[in-house]
Amino acid sequence: MNSIRIRFTRGEEVKFISHLDLMKVFERAIRRSGLPMSYSQGFNPHPQMVFGMPLSVGMTGSGEYADFELVSEAKPEMFVKRLNEALPEAIRVTAAGIKNTKSNIMASITGADYIMELFVREELQPEAALRSFNNMMKQDAIPVIKESKGKDGRDTFKETDIKPLIISASFEAMQDMHPGYEDFKTAFILKARFRAGNAANLRPDLFIKALSEQAGIPVAASRVHRSALYVDFNGVMTDPLDPAILA
Amino acid sequence: MDVSHIQREVLVPVIIRDDILQSVEKPARYTGGELNSIKKDPSAVDIRFAFCFPDTYEIGMSHLGMRILYNLLNERSDTYCERVFAPWTDMEAKMRENHIPLFTLESRDPVGEFDFVGFTLQYEMSYTNILNMLDLAGIPLLREERKDGQPFVCAGGPCAYNAEPLADFVDFFMMGEGEEIINEVMDVYAQWKIDGVSREDFLNRIVNIEGIYVPGFYDVSYNEDGTVRKVRPIKPGYPEKVRKRIIKNLDRTYFPEKMIVPYLNIVHDRIMLELFRGCTRGCRFCQAGFIYRPVRERTPEKLMELADKLQESTGYEEISLTSLSTSDYSGLHVLTSGLIEAMEPKQVNLALPSLRIDSFSLDLMEKAQKVRKSGLTFAPEAGTQRLRDVINKGVTEEDLLNSVGLAFRGGWNGVKLYFMIGLPFETMEDVEGIADLGLKVVGEYFRTPKEQRGKGLEVTISTSSFVPKPFTPFQWEPQDTMEALRNKQKFLKGRIKDRHLRYNWHDPQLSLLEAVFARGDRRTGKLLLRAWELGCKFDSWGEHLKFDAWMKAFEDCGLDPAFYANRKRSFDEVFPWDHIDVGVSKKFLQRENQKAEKAEVTPNCMTSCSGCGASSLNSGICTGYFGDKGVNGNKSDKDREARDE
Numbered sequence: 001m002n003s004i005r006i007r008f009t010r011g012e013e014v015k016f017i018s019h020l021d022l023m024k025v026f027e028r029a030i031r032r033s034g035l036p037m038s039y040s041q042g043f044n045p046h047p048q049m050v051f052g053m054p055l056s057v058g059m060t061g062s063g064e065y066a067d068f069e070l071v072s073e074a075k076p077e078m079f080v081k082r083l084n085e086a087l088p089e090a091i092r093v094t095a096a097g098i099k100n101t102k103s104n105i106m107a108s109i110t111g112a113d114y115i116m117e118l119f120v121r122e123e124l125q126p127e128a129a130l131r132s133f134n135n136m137m138k139q140d141a142i143p144v145i146k147e148s149k150g151k152d153g154r155d156t157f158k159e160t161d162i163k164p165l166i167i168s169a170s171f172e173a174m175q176d177m178h179p180g181y182e183d184f185k186t187a188f189i190l191k192a193r194f195r196a197g198n199a200a201n202l203r204p205d206l207f208i209k210a211l212s213e214q215a216g217i218p219v220a221a222s223r224v225h226r227s228a229l230y231v232d233f234n235g236v237m238t239d240p241l242d243p244a245i246l247a
Numbered sequence: 248m249d250v251s252h253i254q255r256e257v258l259v260p261v262i263i264r265d266d267i268l269q270s271v272e273k274p275a276r277y278t279g280g281e282l283n284s285i286k287k288d289p290s291a292v293d294i295r296f297a298f299c300f301p302d303t304y305e306i307g308m309s310h311l312g313m314r315i316l317y318n319l320l321n322e323r324s325d326t327y328c329e330r331v332f333a334p335w336t337d338m339e340a341k342m343r344e345n346h347i348p349l350f351t352l353e354s355r356d357p358v359g360e361f362d363f364v365g366f367t368l369q370y371e372m373s374y375t376n377i378l379n380m381l382d383l384a385g386i387p388l389l390r391e392e393r394k395d396g397q398p399f400v401c402a403g404g405p406c407a408y409n410a411e412p413l414a415d416f417v418d419f420f421m422m423g424e425g426e427e428i429i430n431e432v433m434d435v436y437a438q439w440k441i442d443g444v445s446r447e448d449f450l451n452r453i454v455n456i457e458g459i460y461v462p463g464f465y466d467v468s469y470n471e472d473g474t475v476r477k478v479r480p481i482k483p484g485y486p487e488k489v490r491k492r493i494i495k496n497l498d499r500t501y502f503p504e505k506m507i508v509p510y511l512n513i514v515h516d517r518i519m520l521e522l523f524r525g526c527t528r529g530c531r532f533c534q535a536g537f538i539y540r541p542v543r544e545r546t547p548e549k550l551m552e553l554a555d556k557l558q559e560s561t562g563y564e565e566i567s568l569t570s571l572s573t574s575d576y577s578g579l580h581v582l583t584s585g586l587i588e589a590m591e592p593k594q595v596n597l598a599l600p601s602l603r604i605d606s607f608s609l610d611l612m613e614k615a616q617k618v619r620k621s622g623l624t625f626a627p628e629a630g631t632q633r634l635r636d637v638i639n640k641g642v643t644e645e646d647l648l649n650s651v652g653l654a655f656r657g658g659w660n661g662v663k664l665y666f667m668i669g670l671p672f673e674t675m676e677d678v679e680g681i682a683d684l685g686l687k688v689v690g691e692y693f694r695t696p697k698e699q700r701g702k703g704l705e706v707t708i709s710t711s712s713f714v715p716k717p718f719t720p721f722q723w724e725p726q727d728t729m730e731a732l733r734n735k736q737k738f739l740k741g742r743i744k745d746r747h748l749r750y751n752w753h754d755p756q757l758s759l760l761e762a763v764f765a766r767g768d769r770r771t772g773k774l775l776l777r778a779w780e781l782g783c784k785f786d787s788w789g790e791h792l793k794f795d796a797w798m799k800a801f802e803d804c805g806l807d808p809a810f811y812a813n814r815k816r817s818f819d820e821v822f823p824w825d826h827i828d829v830g831v832s833k834k835f836l837q838r839e840n841q842k843a844e845k846a847e848v849t850p851n852c853m854t855s856c857s858g859c860g861a862s863s864l865n866s867g868i869c870t871g872y873f874g875d876k877g878v879n880g881n882k883s884d885k886d887r888e889a890r891d892e
Contacts, residue, residue, distance in 0.1 A: 013279065014280065017511070021511065021512070025510065027562075027564070029282075029562060030562070031563075031564065031594070031595075032560070032561070044564075058265060058268070086562065087282075088280065088282040089280070180264045181264060220266070
């Protein structure tokens with residue numbers, strides 16, 4: 001079996017395309033690159049590839065992952081070079097490794113790092129905001145109402161405690177306002193590690209909702225970047241390209 | 248001398264916040280950055296060209312002409328051509344609320360500060376979007392109100408041949424195929440930027456380039472009955488007639504080897520390979536069949552080479568053959584087998600357009616597209632042989648039934664049949680003939696042995712309402728009133744009873760408006776402006792058509808839709824487009840009209856020359872050549888004769 005795992009970035013210009021469209025971008029890049037991809041059988045053959053947790057529309061990422069099946073061996077350096085030549089500039093492959101394990105990236109994600117720029121219309125004192133943030137984080141539970149579409153198409157509301165899903169979070173005032181956001185009086189930067197993946201997952205928007213509801217920081221706009229994804233190795237959050245993981 | 252227009256100011260790109268993009272449908276319509284989109288340093292060029300398509304990204308990016316001209320203009324080191332599409336209503340609301348002017352996808356610079364703002368005119372019902380885009384760009388809508396330093400608004404495309412409805416808004420039109428003329432205009436502009444005096448000075452410098460129409464240099468007078476008396480140049484030296492441009496040799500003209508690959512799913516999301524321009528058939532309702540004459544082909548060798556390069560530069564998984572009647576391509580056999588052979592190992596499909604069905608094309612379809620055998624499309628256009636002869640649609644009932652029979656035996660079980668209602672000289676018998684033909688197709692299915700045919704037959708009959716177009720033999724004919732069209736639809740619905748038949752039809756409101764602008768004169772510009780003021784835009788998108796507002800606009804402008812749409816013209820009437828020369832003569836179109844009334848057919852250009860006048864363009868099939876290969880002998884003597892008569 002010839003499998004390869006890549007790490008890639010997803011920049012500003014492609015943050016508004018859907019996960020399905022992103023897969024198409026890779027599919028066409030692979031066709032252009034002439035890399036020895038393995039294709040599925042059937043009427044419409046697709047290259048065999050699996051992506052780590054899809055990034056929500058509107059977010060950028062620098063620690064995204066995908067697994068590819070090849071028909072013959074390929075050196076990771078060569079694979080990175082040729083794929084980058086064929087990809088649009090806003091998507092860059094930054095690392096790759098031969099994957100020997102059968103487990104694929106989609107099923108094994110357990111954590112994610114986020115950097116969020118949060119914009120508030122009102123003028124807030126940074127010290128006061130930091131205090132209410134810390135108070136929220138000290139609570140035993142952080143209940144948030146989660147909205148979702150039920151099977152019948154109607155909105156359902158369910159209260160969830162997001163506290164156990166937060167691994168770490170730090171909060172500080174942003175010094176220079178991002179261009180275009182001059183209408184907003186206050187801005188913060190939040191760096192956080194959340195549980196992610198199929199078993200337990202915290203979406204950034206739910207955390208932002210908690211900030212508004214529980215800490216009184218009414219975030220009106222945000223820019224979210226996912227800087228890393230992790231997989232589990234003996235109970236430790238580990239880089240998906242770690243040799244121990246790929247083995 | 249005012250030199251303010253000479254200095255290149257560095258434009259400031261607009262900023263669109265994430266929260267705005269996150270709140271609209273399909274934000275990738277507005278973010279650009281696609282593979283093969285072109286990035287240039289704006290400060291390093293002299294000419295900024297905003298290429299505008301007055302509809303959504305998905306529609307505009309599917310248009311081959313825009314793809315060609317975008318790449319062609321960007322081959323120039325002094326020019327940066329960028330793309331602009333009509334923002335959908337949700338984005339427009341956000342832009343107006345946040346004072347974001349219309350911007351280009353490439354640099355996000357404001358369109359209002361470009362040198363040129365060019366629109367492609369593909370269908371009449373996109374005109375309100377042109378006004379809306381100019382307004383969003385902060386450009387005065389009326390050309391007379393534009394000042395030095397503001398962009399020149401230009402337009403081209405098939406609808407430009409009747410330019411009059413847009414004459415108040417557009418500084419100049421480019422008639423015909425754009426590959427050469429657009430470069431000639433850019434050359435003149437680059438010089439004008441150095442030593443030019445005024446806007447009018449620039450227009451004076453280009454007015455004698457063949458194919459350029461400057462509406463401000465022409466005066467229109469009217470008769471008492473409201474018809475046009477004369478369109479004439481306001482000064483000697485301006486051309487009396489503006490002749491369209493064509494590319495004589497398609498193999499040698501520019502065709503991009505790289506094309507943008509959109510992130511979004513667009514309407515035609517594949518490589519588009521243009522086999523030829525023009526059409527030999529001469530269906531009398533079809534404007535494209537006349538305005539693109541004469542037929543000029545690319546050679547299969549050239550097409551194979553282009554296909555290869557485009558496939559490598561895009562990575563697309565599908566190639567389609569794009570032309571007016573692909574089945575008529577003289578090298579179809581060679582090309583398709585060559586393409587299948589070359590593309591199969593690369594996992595690339597060949598998408599075939601609606602071909603005339605014979606055993607060769609069926610075999611081809613089997614090979615090319617490993618798709619489900621569901622829908623096949625046929626366009627008999629009319630329900631009886633008499634009416635098909637009237638419109639010169641060279642298809643017989645036997646042809647159609649043979650084709651569907653072949654398809655049914657090949658396992659296909661879905662057939663779509665396209666017709667028009669309201670065609671000139673149509674009777675209720677012809678309308679009923681549509682239902683009859685549908686039933687005969689059903690009969691053909693049941694005659695097919697059970698073990699050969701697919702299960703679950705579905706025959707869909709669709710009717711559109713006929714719109715008379717300029718430069719066709721039917722340009723003199725009235726459109727049916729909306730009432731008459733609705734009656735025919737109702738009548739036909741009552742005749743389509745078989746459970747295997749489905750009937751689709753369109754409300755005729757849009758067809759009426761289309762008919763008004765297709766043959767509109769300069770006064771319909773006021774109507775367009777008024778309709779836009781009343782909120783009309785995206786008219787061709789059913790949910791946005793505001794028919795009541797349009798009717799109010801007619802009333803406010805004192806115009807009668809029936810005068811434009813439902814009036815029979817006499818052969819001596821002066822048309823608002825008579826000063827435009829597409830090659831095909833008015834005499835020929837009149838002859839064709841008279842033959843139509845007698846249900847006489849005219850052979851297609853491959854069989855014999857009928858003297859349409861296009862031979863004066865001295866190219867393609869008229870010179871005895873398709874592409875590089877001789878066929879057909881030299882027929883242009885008869886043609887010249889006919890033109891002189």
